[in-house]
Every structure is written in structure tokens, then in C-alpha cells.
Amino acid sequence: MNVMMLMEMASGAMGERVGVQCDDDCWTYEDLFQGAGRLAAQVRESGAEHVAILDESSPAVPLALFGAAWAGKPFVPLNYRLTGPELDALIERITPAVLVTDAARAKELEGRAGLDVINRDDFLGTARSDATLPAPDWSMEPEDIAILLFTSGTTGAPKAAVLRHKHMVSYILGSVEFMGASEEDAALVSVPPYHVAGMAAILSSVYAGRRIVQLARFAPDHWIEVAERTGVTNAFVVPTMLQRIVAEIDDKARKPPSALRSLAYGGGKMPLPVIDRAMQIFPPSVDFTNAYGLTETSSTIAVLGPDDHRVAAFNDDPDVKRRLGSAGKPLPGVEVEIRDENGKAVPLGESGEIWVRGEQVSGEYLGRGSLLVEGGWFPTNDGGSLDAEGYLFVSGRIDDVIVRGGENLSPGEIEDVLHEHAAVGDCAVVGIPDEEWGEGVAAAIVLKRQVEASELQDWVKQHLRSSRVPQLIEFWDELPYNETGKLLRRKVREALGSAS
């Protein structure tokens, strides 16, 4: 198996269709297929063991992904926000490598040992040249590595998640219909290439025959403007992006993109008021989908689909309404179990750790081997529960659970309640050291309007048990997020821990 085969099918069946568009630069599937071949020849000649890209989204990203697959080398999209020593440490782990980057960085990295630095424009030039195509002789070995993704390292040195061709191909075949998109369909990709959602977006759009519109840098006004101008029908955003798009539409009386039909979100916990508001301001014809997944599972493993959204959003039954905050149901090829700390399945409805199994599940880090246990199950380190209808609720990372006097408290549950208060714009709940209880509950809150801490404490008390009430509340101007919308809890914990 090889992801290159997906591109070959797209090129064979719809070669003239535009596959990728970045500003006005358009590449058909045939262009992309041939470009990948020419770049594969270049990679093979260089003797590189990896093909890395250190750049924003551009047509060079899919070309490098497929070119690497053709050449049989892992593709490594690096975080272009990293600098100096952080970046050097990652580069050291992948040399000898071909590295594609912008002109300024190419100059900086020139001459680095083991690194064949290629300017993005030259790379695109090679792809569009009339150089002879190599034979379509890519390896079909399912175990070959397709993509290495470095984790963001929010809890230590970055680990390289290993996604093999068999994982990515299984994910696509299991979740996307070949040529399922019409010629007018276009997907706006605003997540960076080094995020698993960025990789999944490329592969699924290519297989569906949906034009990818690349947004190099996310800003809410730009997102709306590009989506309108390029006729975007589908988009994926992380929760912070949707929050900002909703605010942009609300505050500046902007119109949602007129061709938009499907808006998927994932990559973090979506605050209920945000999705609620989004469903009000986007036309009812827009389909909302919540996608839950991890890097180690080749992206999405469960979805809350459009019908579930509509039913839950406009329902008075609290059990049904609550599903709007769920991750929906597992994909057909994925099994989910909730287990206790001893790895035993818990009764339905109870909380525990989310375990998954399926052909798209990798659960492997380079140099650390597979984390899959007996039977191919992967412990996600996410906490959650399943309801009677099979809906999956994700409460957050197990490591973030607050243990107060022997009781396990989920920060997500407390955050959900705080978000419902009209004065709360954003919030983060963490555990802080406490002499009496071992750990205590603390909250950093961004306010929309003035309110006393005691009112918020009362609010939590009214909705949850008193053990959940934050003993410390600080008001901040903003919360620390990384650029892909991941809340940096460690920073919140440190700040609130030292304030207590």
C-alpha cells in the first residue's frame, strides 16, 4: 500500500480537475502526479532518508508528501514556528534529508551537514519542469513509513509519531468515497501541514476529488474572504478558529461564506456556547461535523455528524441536548472501549480511559516502538465515557485530571459549566498543590464583562458538587494556546500553582 496510489487514481480518473489552489496558483491532479514523480527522482538522487518541509501551506506540501511516498522516504512536516535549538534538535533526528523551505530560511540553513536545502520556488519549478517522469515504481509495502509527525512537545521533548502507509490508506479507504465530491466542491485547509488534520485533509480531498484551497496563515477575516472568493464548500477548523470566525461574523456583521455547505471541527474541545452560536449564525443548510481523533490514530476516529448536531441543538431532552458536546460515534473501522486504570472495561456510562482499535491506529513513536497492547488496542490517554446510544464523550487528557482528596475531577466538566456563564469568554481549569486535599481546583478566566470571583464559584456550586468549585480564580487577558489551538495547560498550572 502507498498513499501515492490514491494520487495515481485521482490523476487517472480526473486528471484535469484542479486538486490544489493557493491564491491563484492552481495544480490539477495530473500536475500533482507528475510533479510528485519528478521530485521523487530528485529525492532518490540526493540520497536523503527523509523529505522534510519547513513552510506554511503551499502546493509544495502535497507535492512533497506524494513525492516522498513515490521515492519511498518518510515525509516530515516540521513546525515553522520553531526556532534555533528546538528546530536543530529535530533536524538532527532526520538527516540525511531533503528540506523544502522559503527563501529566507533556505539561506539560513544552507550548508548544514546532512541537509539538502531546497528553496520552495525551485522545488515547485522542478515539479512543473519537463524532466522525464520515472516509472511508477513506488513500494507497495504496507509497513513503510508515510509520515513522521513530531508532537508539539507540550509535555516534554517532541516525540515522532509514526504513520505508516497502511494506516493512512486504511483511514482514507474507510472514510472517503473515491470521487465522492463534485467538480465544484472545494475544501479550505487552514490547519498547518505539521498537524495531522493538515495531512488528512490533503489525502481525503485528493481521494474525494475535492479541490484544496490553502490558507497559509489563519485570520478570521481572511478565512471568510478567501472562502467567499474561491467558492469554498467544505472547511475544517480547530475550536479557537471557529470561536474567532463566530466573533468576526457577530462583531463586524460579516456574512458567512455563501457556498459553504459543510463545516467540520476538531483538534480540541469545543465550548458549547461557540458551536451553539455558530449553528445560529450559519444558514441551517450548513452541515456541522465534530471530528475526534489523535495524531497516533491517523486523524479522525469518531464523528458527530450533521443530523446529530441538528437533533441535539434543537432538543429539550437534556440527554439528547448533551450530545452536542460529544464526539459522536466511532468510524465503521474503529472500535472504542472505556477502561479503568487496570485496563478492564468499565460498565456503560462510567468514565475511564478511551481505548481504540482499528487498522488506521498506529500508536507508535519512532525509537519507542508500538504502544499497542494485546489485541491491537491503543490507550489514548484521553478520558471519556460512552452513553447508552454509543455516543462518545471526551473529557480531556488523563494527565490533566485533578485528584482532590482521592476524588478524580475532570477539568473539562468544570470548564463546560464556567463557559455557560454569560460573563465568561474563555476559561482553563487546572489542579494546584493543596496541603489539605493534595490537589485543589483553580481556574484562569477571560471575562466578557465584569463579575466577582464569588459569583462564578456560586455558579459552579449550583451546577456541580462543591468539590468542583475552584478555590482560586484569576482573571486573565487571554489564555495561552499554541498556534494549532491547543491549550497550554502546563503554563496555566505553573502560573496558578505559584499564585496559590
Add this chain to the structure above:
Amino acid sequence: MELKAGSRLKSGVCDTQVMVIAAPVDDLDLTCGGAALVDVAGDAPGGAIDADHKNGTQIGKRYVNEDATLELLCTKPGEGSLALGGAPLTLKEAKALPSSD
């Protein structure tokens, strides 16, 4: 012929190409258009398509045998149809999923 997941095969008598998604570890009598499938890099013997095996293959569709131990993905369409031991493979119905990427 023994098959391995990821192997690519082509029809000897039409344009059909397939990739093996799953296969039992048996010696399989796998045909397309009534003639044996061959390795994608090998020579196609050519010849006429058997009229009983002429229902065609569709790109992007998955084909399975009766107990679903064998699964093939059609990567290039053709006029012949796929069969195992003379029994036609059937289309695997895919569940429609909302676009999540």
C-alpha cells in the same frame, strides 16, 4: 496465486487494476473477465473477455467474496468483472460518512 495486502494486480484481458486490501493465505483462483489476474508489472496475455464475466469494474469500489475474507480495491476500471473460483465478487457497500477533514 498467493496474495499479500498491498499487492497490485491487473487483468489479463481488460484494463482493470486492483490492489489487495485483505486476502486469505490460500492459493487463490482469482480472475477478471474470465482470465487470471497477473502481477501489475507482468505481461498481460490478452484475449477475449468471457461473456459471463463482463459486468465491468468501477474505480474506487471495493470488491469482496462471500465471507469477506478477500477484499480488493479497484484502482483502474475495466470491462471485465472479478471472480474468485468462478464466483463473482460483489461490491462492498460503503457507509456514507460526513466529510470530517
